[in-house]
Amino acid sequence: MTKIPIRIGLEIHAQLKTRTKLFCSCRAQTFGMAPNHYICPTCSGQPGSLPVLNQQAVELSIKAALAIGSKVQLESYFDRKTYQYADLPKGYQITQHRHPIARGGGLFIRSDGRKARVGIQRIHLEEDTGKLVYISTQKKTEALLDLNRSGVPLIEIVTYPELTTPEDTAQFLDRLRTLLTLFDICSGAMEQGAFRCDANISLMDQKGERSTTPVEIKNLNSFHHIRSALSYEANRLVADRNHTKNTLVETRGWDETHKKTYYLRTKPRGGYRYIPDPDLPPIRLSLGLVQQIKEGMPELPFNRADRIAKTYGLSIAQSEVFAFRPTLSDFFEECVRSFRHVSQVSHWVLHSIHPILNRQNREIHQTCLNPHHLIDLLKRVNDGRITDHLARNVLPELMEHGGSVQELLTAKGVEPITSQKQVEDLVRKIISSHPRERAEYNQGRTNVLHFFIGQVMKATRGQAEPIEVRKAVEKRLKEV
Amino acid sequence: MNFTLLFSICLFPFQPMGECFVPNLPHSLESMIHLQEKGTLHSSDILRHTKTVIQNQDPQVHCMLFVPSMDHNPKDCDGDNRVVFPFMASDNILALRTPTTCGSKIMRNYISPFDATVVERLRKAGGVLVGKTNMDEFSMGLTTETSGFFPTSNPHDLQLTPGGGCGGSAAAVASGIAPVALGSDAEGSIRIPASFCRVIGYKPSYGVISRYGLISPCPSLDAIGLICRSTRDAALSASWIMGPDHKDATMGSETIDLLEAIESSVDSLRLCLLEPSNAFPMDFQIKESFDRAVQTLRKTGIHIQKEPFISYTTLRATHHALSCAEAVSSLSRCFSYARNTDPSSLRELGLEVKSRILFGTLCLSDPDGAQALHAARCLRNAVSRRVCALLKRYDAVISPTTPFLPPKSGSHPVELNTFAVLANLAGLPAITIPMGPEQELLCGLQIMCGPREDAKLFQIARQMERILGVDLP
Numbered sequence: 001m002t003k004i005p006i007r008i009g010l011e012i013h014a015q016l017k018t019r020t021k022l023f024c025s026c027r028a029q030t031f032g033m034a035p036n037h038y039i040c041p042t043c044s045g046q047p048g049s050l051p052v053l054n055q056q057a058v059e060l061s062i063k064a065a066l067a068i069g070s071k072v073q074l075e076s077y078f079d080r081k082t083y084q085y086a087d088l089p090k091g092y093q094i095t096q097h098r099h100p101i102a103r104g105g106g107l108f109i110r111s112d113g114r115k116a117r118v119g120i121q122r123i124h125l126e127e128d129t130g131k132l133v134y135i136s137t138q139k140k141t142e143a144l145l146d147l148n149r150s151g152v153p154l155i156e157i158v159t160y161p162e163l164t165t166p167e168d169t170a171q172f173l174d175r176l177r178t179l180l181t182l183f184d185i186c187s188g189a190m191e192q193g194a195f196r197c198d199a200n201i202s203l204m205d206q207k208g209e210r211s212t213t214p215v216e217i218k219n220l221n222s223f224h225h226i227r228s229a230l231s232y233e234a235n236r237l238v239a240d241r242n243h244t245k246n247t248l249v250e251t252r253g254w255d256e257t258h259k260k261t262y263y264l265r266t267k268p269r270g271g272y273r274y275i276p277d278p279d280l281p282p283i284r285l286s287l288g289l290v291q292q293i294k295e296g297m298p299e300l301p302f303n304r305a306d307r308i309a310k311t312y313g314l315s316i317a318q319s320e321v322f323a324f325r326p327t328l329s330d331f332f333e334e335c336v337r338s339f340r341h342v343s344q345v346s347h348w349v350l351h352s353i354h355p356i357l358n359r360q361n362r363e364i365h366q367t368c369l370n371p372h373h374l375i376d377l378l379k380r381v382n383d384g385r386i387t388d389h390l391a392r393n394v395l396p397e398l399m400e401h402g403g404s405v406q407e408l409l410t411a412k413g414v415e416p417i418t419s420q421k422q423v424e425d426l427v428r429k430i431i432s433s434h435p436r437e438r439a440e441y442n443q444g445r446t447n448v449l450h451f452f453i454g455q456v457m458k459a460t461r462g463q464a465e466p467i468e469v470r471k472a473v474e475k476r477l478k479e480v
Numbered sequence: 481m482n483f484t485l486l487f488s489i490c491l492f493p494f495q496p497m498g499e500c501f502v503p504n505l506p507h508s509l510e511s512m513i514h515l516q517e518k519g520t521l522h523s524s525d526i527l528r529h530t531k532t533v534i535q536n537q538d539p540q541v542h543c544m545l546f547v548p549s550m551d552h553n554p555k556d557c558d559g560d561n562r563v564v565f566p567f568m569a570s571d572n573i574l575a576l577r578t579p580t581t582c583g584s585k586i587m588r589n590y591i592s593p594f595d596a597t598v599v600e601r602l603r604k605a606g607g608v609l610v611g612k613t614n615m616d617e618f619s620m621g622l623t624t625e626t627s628g629f630f631p632t633s634n635p636h637d638l639q640l641t642p643g644g645g646c647g648g649s650a651a652a653v654a655s656g657i658a659p660v661a662l663g664s665d666a667e668g669s670i671r672i673p674a675s676f677c678r679v680i681g682y683k684p685s686y687g688v689i690s691r692y693g694l695i696s697p698c699p700s701l702d703a704i705g706l707i708c709r710s711t712r713d714a715a716l717s718a719s720w721i722m723g724p725d726h727k728d729a730t731m732g733s734e735t736i737d738l739l740e741a742i743e744s745s746v747d748s749l750r751l752c753l754l755e756p757s758n759a760f761p762m763d764f765q766i767k768e769s770f771d772r773a774v775q776t777l778r779k780t781g782i783h784i785q786k787e788p789f790i791s792y793t794t795l796r797a798t799h800h801a802l803s804c805a806e807a808v809s810s811l812s813r814c815f816s817y818a819r820n821t822d823p824s825s826l827r828e829l830g831l832e833v834k835s836r837i838l839f840g841t842l843c844l845s846d847p848d849g850a851q852a853l854h855a856a857r858c859l860r861n862a863v864s865r866r867v868c869a870l871l872k873r874y875d876a877v878i879s880p881t882t883p884f885l886p887p888k889s890g891s892h893p894v895e896l897n898t899f900a901v902l903a904n905l906a907g908l909p910a911i912t913i914p915m916g917p918e919q920e921l922l923c924g925l926q927i928m929c930g931p932r933e934d935a936k937l938f939q940i941a942r943q944m945e946r947i948l949g950v951d952l953p
Contacts, residue, residue, distance in 0.1 A: 041593055045813045047582075047695040048574040048596065052729045080809040082844075084816075091812025273844035278700030278806055280729050 004234045005204040008169050009161030009214070012176060013154050014186040015128065015194040016060045022127045022153035023051030023094065031192040035133070035146035043151030045089030050279050057153035058283060061101050061125050062293050064155055064185045067300065068176070070105030070123050072290050078125075078280045082273040086145060087130035095156075097274045100124035101283065107175055108302060111168050115316070118172050119160040125283075128152040149193075155185075161200065161214070166230035170223045173197060178324045179301060196221045201233050212237060216251045217261055229254040233261050298326055308333075312342050321350055327363045328354065331371060339375040341382070348374065352395055368402030369395075376405040384420075387465045420472075423456070423464055427472045430455050441477055449473060507952050509565055509659035509713040513606075516563045523564040530566045530610050533657050542632050543642075543651040545571045546579050546612040566610040566658035567602055567717075570646040572619060573662050573704065574693040575599045575609050582695050583615040583645075585628040585828040586818035596693020597728070598662055598704050598721045605720040610658055613648030617830045618697050618811060619669050621645055622896040623887065626832045631889055634676060636922055640886040643676035643896065645669030649707045650677040659709055660717045664694055666702040667799060668881070668900025671912040674707050675881035675924025678914045680941075682706045682714045685932045686907030687732045689718070690725035695814065697807035697836075699730075701799070701904040710952045711913065711945050715742050715938045722934075738935050745943045746936065749782045752874035754789040760898060762883040766923050769915050770880045773925055773948060780947055784878075787870055790863060792898045798863070799901040801856040804840030811837065864906035871908075871930035876940050881912040881924035899926055909934045911941045917949040 021028045024042035041049035065072045079097035105120040130150040135142045157176070163169045177195050181188035188195050200214035217233060220226045233252070252261040299307075305323035308314060314322075322329035332349045336342055353374075357364060377394065380386045386409065394408055430452060431438055441448040452473045457464060506512045506521075515521035538544050569575055572582040574592035576599075581587040599609065616626040624632045624647025632647045634640040635655045642651040646663030650673030653661050663670045665683035674681025683705040696702040704721075708714040715738040723735045753774070778784055811833075818825050843849040871877065879899045887893050903910035908931055912924035927944065929937040945951040 045816070046593055047587075047590070047814050047817065048580070048592070048594075048693045050692050050728050052727060082809045082812065084812070089813060089816055090809075091816050092809040271845060273808060273841065275805055275809055275844060278698070278730075278810075 003165075004238055006164065006230075006234045006237075007161040007202050007204055007210065008163040008166075008230060009200045010157075010159045010163070010169065010173070011198045011200075012157040012159075012173070013128075013196050013198075014064070014157065014177075014180055014188075016057050016153040016155060017184060017187055018054055018056045018060060018153050020054055020056075021151035022054050022057050022125070023151055026151065028152050029187075030148040030152075031189070031194070033148060035144070035148060037148065039147045039150065044147050045091075045150075051094060051277075053280060053283070054153060057125060058101070058285075059289075059293060060153075060185050061123060061155050062285070062290060063183055063297060064157070064180060065102035065105070065123050066290075066294050066297060067179055067183050067185070068105045068107055068120055068123075068157070069300075070102040070120055072102050072285065073099065074285045074287070074290075075099065076101045076124075076283045078277040078283075079274045080277050082275070085129070086143065087132050087150070089130065089147065089150065093127060093129060094277055094280070095126035096124035098276075099282075107172060107179070109168055109171050109175060110320075111164070111171075116168075118162050118168075121158045121160050123155055123157050126154050126156055128154050161202065161210075166227045166234075169199065169230060170227050173226060174223060175324070182301070182324065182326065183297060190221050190223075193221060197226065199226065199230060201230060201237070203234075203237050213247045213249055216249065218251055218253055218264060220254060225254055225256060228256075228259060229261060232259065236261065301326075304329060312336065312346065314342075314346055318346060318350060321354065325354070325357075325363075327365050328357070331364045331369075334371045335374055338371075339378065341378065344378060344382075345374070348378065352392060353399070356396060356399060367399040369399045370402075373398050373402070373405060380405065387463060389465070390463055420468065423460075423468055423472050424476070426456055426459055426464075427452070427469070427476050430459065431473070431476055438477070449477070452477075507659075508710050509708065510710075510716060512565055512659060513563050523562065526564060526566065527608060527610075530658060533655065534611065537635070537652075537655040537657060540633065540638060541635050541642075541651050541655050542630050543613050543635075543648040543655065543657070544568075544611045545581060545583070545614050545629060545648065548575075548578055548609055548611070563606045564608050565606055565660065567607045567660040567662065568611045568613050568649060568652050568658050569596075569599060569609065569662040570615045570649045570664060571612040572615060572664055572695045573599060573612075574695070575612070578609070578612060580612070580695065581628070582618045582814070583624075583627040583629065584617045584814070584830070584833070586822075586825045587814055588628075588825070589821065590817060592693075594693065596704075597690035597725045599693065601721045602660070602662070602717070605717075607660070611652065613646065613652050613661060613663075615648055615663075616645040616669070617833050618695075618807070618814070619645035619664060619666055619702075620697065620807075620830075620832045620836050622668070622672055622894070623889070623892070624648060624651075624673070625889060625892070626830050628828060628830060633889075634886050634922070636678065636920075637886075639888055640922070641676070641889050643673035643882070643886060645673075646707065647673045647676075650674050650679055650681065653677070653679045653707045653709060659713055661707045662721075663705055663707055664696060664702055665705045665900075666696065666698050666803060666904055668897045668904070670705045670707060671881050671900055671903075671910060671924065671926060672896055675912045675914075675926075676886040676922050678919070678922060678924075680706075680708045680711055680714050681881075681912045681924070682708070682718060683903060683910045684718065684722070685909040685934055687730050688736065688909070688932065688934060689721055690728040690731055692725060692727040697810050698803035699810060700806060701803055703904075703907075711911070711938060711941045712742065714911070715739055715942075718934070718938075732932065734932075736932065736934050738938050741935060742938050742942050744939065746875055746939055749876075749940065749943070750874045751777070751782060751784045752870055752877045753784060753786045754877060754879065754902075755786045756789050756791045758791040758793060760792045760883065761895060762880075763885050765885060766880050766883060766915075769921060769923060770925070773915050774878075777944065777947060785874075787874075790866070794859065795863065795901050795905065796895070796897065798856045798859045799897075799905055800839075801843055801853055802860060802905075804836045805843045805853055806840070807836055808840040808844060860905050863902070867902060867906050867908065868930060871928075871933075875929070875936065877902075877928045879926050879928075880915065881926040886922050903928050907931055909937045911937055913941055913945055913948070914950040915948070 027038045030038045077099040080092040082092040100122040102123040106117045130147040133144045177188045180186040200216045202210045202214040203212045205211040248266045251264045301323035305319040309319035335345045456469045574596045576595045580592045614632045621644045623641040624644035634642040649661035649663040654677035671681040689704045719738045843853045883898045910928040915925045
C-alpha cells in the first residue's frame with residue numbers, strides 16, 4: 001500500500017501537577033478518590049461563587065512554555081467557552097481563547113531518520129470538566145456525575161498540522177509527555193487521563209494543501225490508540241468520497257474493541273459564544289518572574305543533546321537518549337570528567353546501564369551505582385585484571401547493593417586472572433594432562449579444540465577471556 | 481390609598497404598632513447602635529419591633545420574599561460586641577441556609593450553601609438578617625414587576641412601583657423595617673428604587689465591595705451596594721463591608737476610609753452637569769426640582785458647569801448589549817440548576833429574562849452581533865475615559881437619578897436607567913439622595929465621583945444633604 005498523504009494536528013491536554021485546583025482551593029490530584037469529595041461552591045459551579053486564579057498553575061504553564069520554546073505572553077486573558085453538557089455545571093468552561101498564555105515554539109522528532117520540527121501554535125490555560133461515569137444494568141444505563149476533576153488545571157498545547165504519519169504522531173506525543181514529566185509539570189499518567197489528546201486529520205492533495213476538512217478524533221489516551229485510530233481514519237477518509245473541503249468539521253471517537261472510529265457530533269452551531277470572563281482580571285506577568293522560572297529549570301533536553309553530541313563526539317541517536325535522561329546524562333558526564341575513555345563509558349552507560357534502568361523503570365540515582373564504581377570497573381577491564389564479560393556480570397549487583405568493586409569480586413570467589421602468562425601456563429598444564437585428546441587433534445579432529453577451551457574455562461571458573469584462551473590453546477597445540 | 485397614614489409611617493417609622501410597644505426607637509442605624517452602647521436600648525426590643533413592622537407593613541408593600549427566624553447568633557460577631565441591628569438583603573445575595581431565588585421561580589428551591597462576603601461581614605458587625613427582599617427576576621427590570629412571585633408597591637403610594645431591580649430593599653427600608661438593606665446595582669438597580677422610595681442608595685466603585693456570593697447576570701457592570709435612610713448610615717455600613725476579599729479576584733487591595741472626613745465640606749466644590757448631544761424625554765416635575773436644587777447649591781458658592789457628553793440613548797444601548805451578552809454565560813449555571821432539579825420550572829421563566837438572554841445570545845453568535853458587541857466594548861472604554869477625564873477637572877457629576885417619577889404599575893417604562901448606566905459602564909461610585917425636603921417628592925439627586933473616590937462621594941453627598949435639607953433629624 002502506498003503511503004496516504006495526510007496532515008495531523010494535535011490538541012494535547014495535560015493536567016498540571018498543582019496542589020490545588022485552578023480557581024479554588026480544593027485538592028487537585030484526586031484520581032481514584034471517592035467521587036465528589038474534593039469539591040466546593042466554586043468548582044461545582046454554585047450560583048454566587050467566584051473563581052480566583054491559582055498562581056502555581058500559572059508558574060507551571062510558564063515552565064511548560066519555556067520547555068517547548070514557546071513565547072510567554074506578558075498579558076493574557078480568560079474567556080468563557082459556553083456550551084451545555086452534564087459534566088459542566090457552570091454552563092461554560094473558563095479557558096483562554098483570544099489571548100493565550102504562550103504562543104509559538106516547537107519540538108523535534110526523528111522522521112524517516114531525519115530531524116523534523118513540529119511547530120506549536122499556542123499553549124493556553126484552562127479548567128478541566130467533571131466526569132460522567134456510566135453504570136449499566138441489564139435494564140438501563142445510568143450516568144453519574146463526579147465533579148472531583150472539575151476545575152483541575154490543564155494546559156492545552158495546540159500544534160500546527162505538520163505531522164505526516166501516525167508513527168510520528170506517537171513519537172511526538174511520547175517526547176512531549178517525557179518533557180512535561182521531566183520538568184515536573186504533568187504526571188504524564190495517560191491511564192489516569194492526566195495526559196490526553198485530540199487529533200485532527202485531513203488528506204492532502206498533490207500541491208501539499210488540505211483537500212478535506214479536518215476530522216477531529218477525541219480523547220485518545222494511549223499511544224497504541226493514537227496509532228490505530230489515526231491509521232484507521234486515514235484509510236476511512238480515502239474511501240469516503242463524500243468527505244470534501246465543504247464537509248462540516250466533525251468529531252469522532254475511537255472504539256478500541258471494534259478498532260474503528262465512530263461519529264460523535266459536528267461542532268455546535270453558532271460556535272462556543274466566547275466572551276471575556278468578567279470575574280477574572282488579566283494575567284499580568286513580569287519579565288523578572290519568567291526569568292526566575294527559567295533559571296530554576298534544568299537544562300532543556302535538546303540543548304543538552306546538542307551539547308553532549310558536540311562535546312563528546314557522540315552520534316545524534318546516542319545523545320538523544322541522554323536528552324531525556326538528565327540524571328543518566330549527569331552520571332555519564334561525571335564519569336568522563338575523571339576517566340577519559342569517552343566511547344567506552346558511553347557504550348557502557350547506553351548499552352549496559354540504560355537497559356537495566358529501563359527494565360526496572362528507575363533512574364540512575366535510585367540505584368546504588370556511582371561514577372567511582374563504573375570507573376573502577378572499567379580500569380580493571382582495561383588493565384586486563386578482569387574480563388569485560390565478568391564486569392558485565394558484576395554490574396547488576398553493583399547497581400542493586402553498591403559496596404566496593406574489590407569486595408564484590410572477592411565475595412564472588414573470583415581471583416582475577418592477572419596475566420596472559422597465567423593463561424598460557426594453565427593451557428600447557430591441561431594439554432599435557434590429556435594426551436589422548438591431543439593425539440586426536442593431531443589426527444585432524446579439530447573439534448577437540450573446543451574440549452580444551454572448555455577445560456581451561458572450567459579451571460578459571462569462567463574468568464578467562466574465551467578468545468584469549470582459544471588463541472593460547474591453538475598456539476600451544478601447534479607448537480608441540 | 482390613605483396617603484396621610486403612609487406619610488406618617490415614613491416620617492416616624494418606629495412608632496409603636498401592634499401589640500408590642502417599644503418607646504423611642506431611633507431613626508437611624510447610628511443612633512440605634514449608640515443607644516445600645518449606652519445601655520438604654522436592648523437588642524431583643526429591636527428584633528421584636530422589626531418583626532412587628534414586617535407583620536404590619538409587608539402585607540401592603542409586599543417587599544419580603546423570605547423572612548428567617550431572627551435569632552441573633554452571638555458567635556457571628558466580634559468578642560464583646562453585643563450591639564445588634566437588623567438588615568435585609570435582596571434575594572440575589574447568598575445568606576447561609578436561606579433560599580436565594582433572585583426573584584425567579586426557577587430558583588425557588590435553591591438554598592444558599594454559604595454566606596456572601598458582605599452578609600458575613602455585616603453579621604460580624606452585629607447585623608441580624610431579617611429578610612430577603614423582592615427584586616426583578618435576575619435583576620432584569622426597573623420596576624420590580626418582573627419578579628417571578630409578586631410585584632412590590634411603593635410604600636409612599638401603593639399605586640406606584642418602587643422602582644427596581646432591588647425594589648424590595650428600597651421599599652423595606654422606606655417602610656422602616658430595617659435601617660440597612662443590601663442590594664446590587666448593574667443598571668441603577670439600587671439608585672432607581674432608592675430615589676423612588678426617598679431613601680439613600682449607594683453604588684460603590686467597581687472592585688471596592690466583594691461580589692462573592694452575589695448571583696449576578698453581568699459581573700463586569702454589577703456591584704453590591706446599600707440602601708439606607710441616611711448618608712451617614714450608608715457610609716457606616718459600607719465601611720463594614722468594604723475592603724479586600726481574597727475570594728473576589730476583581731477586588732482592589734487598598735482600603736478606603738469613608739468615615740474620617742465625612743462631616744468636613746469639600747472646599748470650592750466644582751460640579752459638572754452632562755449635556756448630551758441628543759434630546760431625551762424627561763418629566764417636567766423632575767426637571768423643575770433639579771433646576772431648583774442646582775440653584776440652591778449655586779447659592780452656597782458651589783461651582784456648577786455644563787459639559788457636552790455622548791447621547792444617553794447610545795449609553796443605554798451599549799449597556800444593554802454588554803449586560804445581555806454577559807448574562808448568557810453568567811446565568812447558565814442557574815438554568816443548569818433548574819434543568820437538573822425541576823426542568824418544568826424553566827417554563828416559568830419571565831419574558832424579560834428570556835428576551836435578554838436571546839438578545840445576548842444573538843450578540844455572541846451572529847457575526848453582526850459580534851461586531852455590535854465589539855463596538856459596545858469600544859464605546860464603553862471611550863466613555864469611561866471621557867468621564868474619568870471630566871472627573872479630574874470636577875469633583876463630581878450630578879444629575880437627577882431618574883428622568884421620570886415613579887410610574888404606575890403596568891406601565892413598563894424602559895428609560896428609567898438613563899442617568900444610571902454611566903456609573904456602571906465606567907465603574908464609578910454613585911449615590912442618590914432625595915432631591916428636596918418635600919416628603920411627596922419621589923425623585924433623587926445622583927452624585928457620581930471618580931473611580932475609587934468613594935470617600936469624597938460621601939463627603940459631597942453629606943454636604944448636599946445638609947444644603948438641600950434632606951438629612952434625618
